Amino acid sequence: MRMRILSAMMLMVVCICGSLGTALAGHKGKVRLAYVEWDCATATTNVARAVLEEKMGYDVEILPVAAAAMWAATASGDVDGMMAAWLPVTHSSYLKRFSKKVVDLGPLVTGAxxxxxxxxxxxxxxxxxxxxxxxxxxxxxxxxxxxxxxxxxxxxxxxxxxxxxxxxxxxxxxxxxxxxxxxxxxxxxxxxxxxxxxxxxxxxxxxxLEDPKGVFGKAENIHTVVRKGLSTDKPEVYRFLDRFKWTRNNMETVMAWDQEPGANRYENAKRFVREHPELVDSWLK
Structure with missing residues (x-):
């Protein structure tokens, strides 16, 4: 009888701890990020998600959309931000259109x-x-x-x-x-x-190939852009997104992993976070 009671109590503790762990995983609330389904944007957004969920305790929803919809959703506040804005050329018309409704946090990677x-x-x-x-x-x-x-x-x-x-x-x-x-x-x-x-x-x-006539334009940067008000109602998320910077080599490493047979892009993002603790720490300071 005593053994059955002890077993039942242990099972209850396991269930409670499991439920608590699930709750704590997103205990700080939800973050929504939009992205275009380009390999570079997918890699970046998943790495940001991995940090927000695994290191910061947020529940993150990532939403694949077209470029126009990505900008519109950020401007309207339907999402908290995006990490796929090609500037100053490719997405210049969107920035001009929505400039009063979004905040440009600057480049997260240069030399695009x-x-x-x-x-x-x-x-x-x-x-x-x-x-x-x-x-x-x-x-x-x-x-x-x-x-x-x-x-x-x-x-x-x-x-x-x-x-x-x-x-x-x-x-x-x-x-x-x-x-x-x-x-x-x-x-x-x-x-x-x-x-x-x-x-x-x-x-x-x-x-x-060199382009002396400049047909393809100058090198661009990929920017993080967030909705107005994010710095007020989710200041920790805002600071993280503002500090998220990495190199083309970093990004292309994750992108190459994502092309391997059977690859899981979120697991690859978590792998990058594990293997680059100093870089991740610089985003969280």
Whole structure:
């Protein structure tokens, strides 16, 4: 009888502790972050979620949306913020439209850019050299979806640099990286529309072709942008998001992990947090 009572009491303690642990995991309330489903934004947002949940005790909801919806949701207060604002060029129209309703916390990573990318064993260095080596590239620039900004810039580059014998091929991010992978495997010349940060830079040795005419624009930064009032009603979250800074190499490391077969992006984010305690501590001071 005594053993049954002790067993029942122990079970009750386990249940209470389990329930308490679950409650404490989000005891500080909920944080909502919007992001566009780009690999860079997904990696960043999941790492932020890992810190907010595992280190700070918040319950975090991350919401994948289109870029316009991401900005609108932040401006309206439907979400607390986003970590995927490409500035000063790509998202400049959104910042201008919503500037009075959001707070720009500045860059979380610098040196973001778009352009034409080749493996580092390709011996040309400039976009202007593509035409004279069109045969080695099989007359193709491997692109992504036709509505992407980098595709419009690539078309303009073909015109402005008078590139003959090269055609811009439409596709997707997946078909672009598949073509790049196959060419590198066989040590063939290939040129693709590219942007950084991107996981491909964490997997292969690549380089942007120089763009002396500035068709693709200057390097950009990726900013954190939050809703008005966050600093007042969630000051700890605001401070963390304001201090979150990392490098392209950091980001591309996580992005490369995310491309591994069977990868769990949130588990990869938690792995990064575990393996970089000093960096994480700098975000929490």
């Amino acid at each position: 850019k778009i352009g034409l990318v080749v493996p580092d064993y390709v011996t040309i260095d400039s976009i202007g050299e593509l035409g004279s080596h069109a045969g080695k590239f099989s007359g193709r620039i491997i692109g992504i979806d036709p509505g992407a900004g980098v595709m419009a810039k690539a078309e303009k580059a073909i015109e402005d640099y008078h590139i003959k014998g090269m055609e811009l091929m439409e596709g997707s991010g997946a078909t672009m990286t598949a073509a790049l992978s196959d060419a590198i495997k066989h040590h063939q010349w290939v040129v693709v529309t590219g942007w950084a940060p991107h996981w491909k830079f964490g997997r292969w040795q690549l380089k942007f």
